[in-house]
Amino acid sequence: MPLNDMTFIIGGEAGQGVESSGAGFCKALARGGLHVFGLPDYRSRIRGGHNFFQIRAGTRPLYSHGGPPHLLMALTEEAVLRHREDIPAGGGVLYDPEHAVDAGWLKARGILAFPVPLGKIVKDAGGTRAMVNTAALGAATGLTGYDFSKVASVIEDNFRRKGQDVVDLNLKIAQAALDYVRTTFASSFDYRLEPVSGPPRMVINGNQAFCLGALAAGCKFVAAYPMTPSTTIIEFMSARAARYGIVTKHTEDEIAAVCMAIGAGHAGVRAMASTSGGGFSLMVEALGLAGMTETPVVIVEAQRPGPSTGLATRTEQGDLLFLLHASQGEFPRIVLAPGTVEQCYEAGIRAFNLAERYQTPAIVISDEFLAGAIRSVEKEAFDLSEATIDRGQILSDAELDALDGPYRRYQFTGSGISPRAIPGHPKAVYSATSDEHDEEGHITEEADIRTRMVEKRMRKLEAARQEMRAPETYGSPEADITFLAWGSTYGPLREAVDVLNRSGRKANLVHLVDIWPFPGEKVVAPLSRAKYIVDVESNYSGQMASLLRMHTGIVVNARILKYDGRALSPDYILAHLPEEVK
Amino acid sequence: MSDVKDFFVPVRPTWCVGCGDYGIWNAVKMALAGLDLKPYQVMFVSGIGCGSKLPDYTRANGYLSIHGRPMPVATGIRLANHSLRVIAVHGDGDGYGIGGNHFLHAMRRNIDIVDIIQDNQIYGLTKGQYSPTSDRGFVTTTSPEGAIEAAVNPLALALAAGATFVSRSFAGDLKHLADTIMKAINHRGYALVDALQPCVTFNRVNTYDWYRQRVYKVEDETGYDPTDRMKAFAKALEWGERIPTGVIYQVEGKPTYEDQVPAMRAGLLVKQPIVSPRFAEEFEALKDAFV
Numbered sequence: 076m077p078l079n080d081m082t083f084i085i086g087g088e089a090g091q092g093v094e095s096s097g098a099g100f101c102k103a104l105a106r107g108g109l110h111v112f113g114l115p116d117y118r119s120r121i122r123g124g125h126n127f128f129q130i131r132a133g134t135r136p137l138y139s140h141g142g143p144p145h146l147l148m149a150l151t152e153e154a155v156l157r158h159r160e161d162i163p164a165g166g167g168v169l170y171d172p173e174h175a176v177d178a179g180w181l182k183a184r185g186i187l188a189f190p191v192p193l194g195k196i197v198k199d200a201g202g203t204r205a206m207v208n209t210a211a212l213g214a215a216t217g218l219t220g221y222d223f224s225k226v227a228s229v230i231e232d233n234f235r236r237k238g239q240d241v242v243d244l245n246l247k248i249a250q251a252a253l254d255y256v257r258t259t260f261a262s263s264f265d266y267r268l269e270p271v272s273g274p275p276r277m278v279i280n281g282n283q284a285f286c287l288g289a290l291a292a293g294c295k296f297v298a299a300y301p302m303t304p305s306t307t308i309i310e311f312m313s314a315r316a317a318r319y320g321i322v323t324k325h326t327e328d329e330i331a332a333v334c335m336a337i338g339a340g341h342a343g344v345r346a347m348a349s350t351s352g353g354g355f356s357l358m359v360e361a362l363g364l365a366g367m368t369e370t371p372v373v374i375v376e377a378q379r380p381g382p383s384t385g386l387a388t389r390t391e392q393g394d395l396l397f398l399l400h401a402s403q404g405e406f407p408r409i410v411l412a413p414g415t416v417e418q419c420y421e422a423g424i425r426a427f428n429l430a431e432r433y434q435t436p437a438i439v440i441s442d443e444f445l446a447g448a449i450r451s452v453e454k455e456a457f458d459l460s461e462a463t464i465d466r467g468q469i470l471s472d473a474e475l476d477a478l479d480g481p482y483r484r485y486q487f488t489g490s491g492i493s494p495r496a497i498p499g500h501p502k503a504v505y506s507a508t509s510d511e512h513d514e515e516g517h518i519t520e521e522a523d524i525r526t527r528m529v530e531k532r533m534r535k536l537e538a539a540r541q542e543m544r545a546p547e548t549y550g551s552p553e554a555d556i557t558f559l560a561w562g563s564t565y566g567p568l569r570e571a572v573d574v575l576n577r578s579g580r581k582a583n584l585v586h587l588v589d590i591w592p593f594p595g596e597k598v599v600a601p602l603s604r605a606k607y608i609v610d611v612e613s614n615y616s617g618q619m620a621s622l623l624r625m626h627t628g629i630v631v632n633a634r635i636l637k638y639d640g641r642a643l644s645p646d647y648i649l650a651h652l653p654e655e656v657k
Numbered sequence: 658m659s660d661v662k663d664f665f666v667p668v669r670p671t672w673c674v675g676c677g678d679y680g681i682w683n684a685v686k687m688a689l690a691g692l693d694l695k696p697y698q699v700m701f702v703s704g705i706g707c708g709s710k711l712p713d714y715t716r717a718n719g720y721l722s723i724h725g726r727p728m729p730v731a732t733g734i735r736l737a738n739h740s741l742r743v744i745a746v747h748g749d750g751d752g753y754g755i756g757g758n759h760f761l762h763a764m765r766r767n768i769d770i771v772d773i774i775q776d777n778q779i780y781g782l783t784k785g786q787y788s789p790t791s792d793r794g795f796v797t798t799t800s801p802e803g804a805i806e807a808a809v810n811p812l813a814l815a816l817a818a819g820a821t822f823v824s825r826s827f828a829g830d831l832k833h834l835a836d837t838i839m840k841a842i843n844h845r846g847y848a849l850v851d852a853l854q855p856c857v858t859f860n861r862v863n864t865y866d867w868y869r870q871r872v873y874k875v876e877d878e879t880g881y882d883p884t885d886r887m888k889a890f891a892k893a894l895e896w897g898e899r900i901p902t903g904v905i906y907q908v909e910g911k912p913t914y915e916d917q918v919p920a921m922r923a924g925l926l927v928k929q930p931i932v933s934p935r936f937a938e939e940f941e942a943l944k945d946a947f948v
């Protein structure tokens with residue numbers, strides 16, 4: 076009897092609450108001390124189609140989705156047809172007999188059929204069609220023998236705002252489905268789930284984790300124009316804006332979003348704009364404006380597959396080189412690519428510190444997979460005591476009062492960083508300009524000043540490079556296979572490395588979060604010992620491998636690239652190992 | 658009392674001799690001095706164009722942004738620090754053309770910004786192409802047969818978009834322009850000043866004389882009521898033989914955008930503590946919501 080190690084899929088149409096019930100079930104499992112990983116998969120439509128949510132539960136930390144689904148909770152016929160091939164013998168399908176499901180097909184492959192009249196249970200309890208997912212949750216709880224009180228507590232929390240009647244109705248439906256399953260199927264399903272003891276864990280996705288970091292960093296201004304998969308950032312911050320004294324602005328377009336953030340940053344508050352690739356494309360000119368005026372601003376770019384509208388609700392890592400080179404001319408920028416929810420939280424803090432310390436744009440690049448996939452993580456992983464706030468060189472009122480002579484906003488300094496004055500002080504009067512300018516900020520075309528100003532700005536990049544972190548190396552130090560990765564692929568690769576090392580192979584992972592300024596020497600160090608480097612990315616051209624070659628001369632041995640819009644999984648990586656290291 | 662000289666910087670404008678931008682520049686400084694504002698209390702935000710260089714020539718806080726984008730930059734500054742008198746100053750191409758979307762939305766937001774458009778009916782800095790306010794038939798390098806588009810009517814557009822202060826003045830009438838700018842600064846909410854500005858180098862049609870022969874002041878008209886939106890619409894539609902100037906429309910008492918943002922009620926955003934002393938407790942609660 077496999078205990079506490081299984082994968083579920085809940086599948087149905089858009090509008091059936093597949094994602095909310097999937098996330099709810101994850102939370103119920105985490106409340107029972109289990110580790111979970113949840114991956115939503117949805118289409119760019121509001122009704123119909125096929126959406127599904129994959130849940131993995133286990134007793135050790137999980138970093139990725141993957142593996143065959145042991146239980147499919149099918150809210151439509153299509154859900155059965157789409158996933159039944161993946162279910163192993165001994166697995167099960169829970170469905171409503173209202174739907175024409177071919178139980179014979181399942182049985183012939185050793186898959187258990189669990190017809191549960193979900194629609195009828197809901198109707199008899201006095202519920203609406205939208206509550207079928209609640210019935211499915213109750214039924215799954217019954218089939219796996221899991222502790223219903225955990226599921227009930229999540230139902231209570233999720234529906235509390237809608238009133239006690241709604242809570243009671245949903246509880247009644249879930250209980251009825253659970254009772255039906257227990258009496259009808261007893262314990263005929265092998266896969267079991269049971270609470271274990273463990274610390275309280277959050278179930279959180281990358282966008283949410285980033286927002287917690289931004290809140291801890293004292294972000295005061297957020298501007299955005301809605302675009303999947305970044306939208307949940309402005310939504311999260313807007314919902315909490317009044318409470319935490321934050322101004323959020325849903326703007327007329329992304330140009331306005333980034334320009335408002337630049338204006339707010341110039342005026343002295345920590346400001347950010349969040350978007351996806353299409354919106355970032357619109358922000359490109361203003362990115363250079365922030366570089367030229369040395370304005371701190373944070374931009375989050377949650378990637379989705381392009382070009383153009385591409386696959387609006389899916390994932391890809393296709394924007395890396397674009398982001399590193401976007402906007403005309405040369406200026407310093409910081410680029411961080413977190414790979415886990417913990418790193419998203421940290422990036423939320425670091426991006427603001429780096430933007431202010433180097434007075435330049437800091438970009439956090441993620442993608443739909445990282446932004447939307449949820450993972451259980453200990454509360455302590457988001458540590459506020461480590462959230463030190465460094466606003467860089469800002470002149471105090473006293474320092475400004477003591478200033479004799481004009482304030483030189485763009486003073487030539489050794490580090491390239493010029494002490495910043497927040498507008499509003501009588502001694503801090505100056506003009507910032509997108510034109511080349513002298514130390515006081517006035518427009519100039521003098522060749523000498525131009526040269527020195529370019530060098531001053533670019534010195535900041537060199538200073539920043541020193542504090543960029545080395546890539547994380549995970550796995551066997553004497554590896555025969557070294558995976559190279561950045562951003563969201565950390566989780567699937569970490570699990571692939573574990574699988575290989577458990578099977579007696581020697582593998583490791585070199586994963587970059589700090590991408591720009593490219594910490595060349597720190598990247599060379601772990602790779603110079605590598606015997607066989609496999610670059611793994613969710614894009615067509617292997618952009619990190621190109622970057623690596625450009626900056627270090629290191630050429631990878633092979634690439635595993637995926638660009639179908641679906642996240643890389645450990646299974647996929649292992650199945651696509653190059654022949655030389657298979 | 659502050660004085661026009663307080664806004665002096667030792668930088669010589671690069672504008673052509675006789676350019677209407679000098680008049681707008683002087684009128685702005687007269688208005689600031691007239692209202693006893695100090696350089697550190699004012700923030701000019703401009704875009705790109707001949708006129709957009711004004712902040713570089715003026716002692717005050719300034720941000721010369723990119724073409725078409727001063728309104729969102731100004732909005733961000735205002736939201737972060739609403740003690741600053743934020744004045745956007747930019748050309749007709751910048752404000753009504755490439756920045757047209759921001760223009761519309763700034764007006765319906767009623768953000769408390771003075772928006773001065775240096776309206777020379779031409780693209781000056783790029784050496785003479787037709788602009789959104791160029792009249793039909795206007796011959797330029799990009800409209801060699803004469804412009805075939807209808808001109809934008811900024812005042813009518815502003816009225817339709819919900820602007821709470823809509824005005825026009827003329828760079829050739831310093832006193833009237835300075836007065837109008839003062840009224841705009843004193844207005845709570847978005848305030849448009851469409852400043853007719855002869856470009857002596859590239860616009861040989863809409864000259865000082867051309868404007869002088871046509872402009873008249875609504876203030877001189879007995880019984881003109883700038884609070885009557887429908888009358889204002891009728892005025893806004895006048896263009897050609899007679900061009901109305903002055904405060905075409907003003908409605909007072911409408912809440913500004915800033916008035917309605919909860920986070921700004923506690924005071925200036927920029928003066929708030931970076932994280933509140935209670936945040937550690939709050940943070941536990943924030944995390945608990947995910948458990």
Ligand SMILES: Cc1ncc(C[n+]2csc(CCOP(=O)(O)OP(=O)(O)O)c2C)c(N)n1
Nearest residue numbers: 705706707708724748749750751780781782
């Ligand atoms: C994105 C972008 N496109 C084009 C330009 C070139 N450009 C500079 S000023 C300008 C037009 C200026 O016209 P207007 O805004 O009316 O200002 P004026 O020079 O007449 O005062 C253009 C097209 C630019 N700087 N940026």
Ligand code: SF4
Nearest residue numbers: 673676707781856857
């Ligand atoms: S080109 Fe026209 S608008 Fe520009 S400075 Fe000369 S006269 Fe003024």
Ligand SMILES: [Mg+2]
Nearest residue numbers: 748749750779
């Ligand atoms: Mg113009």
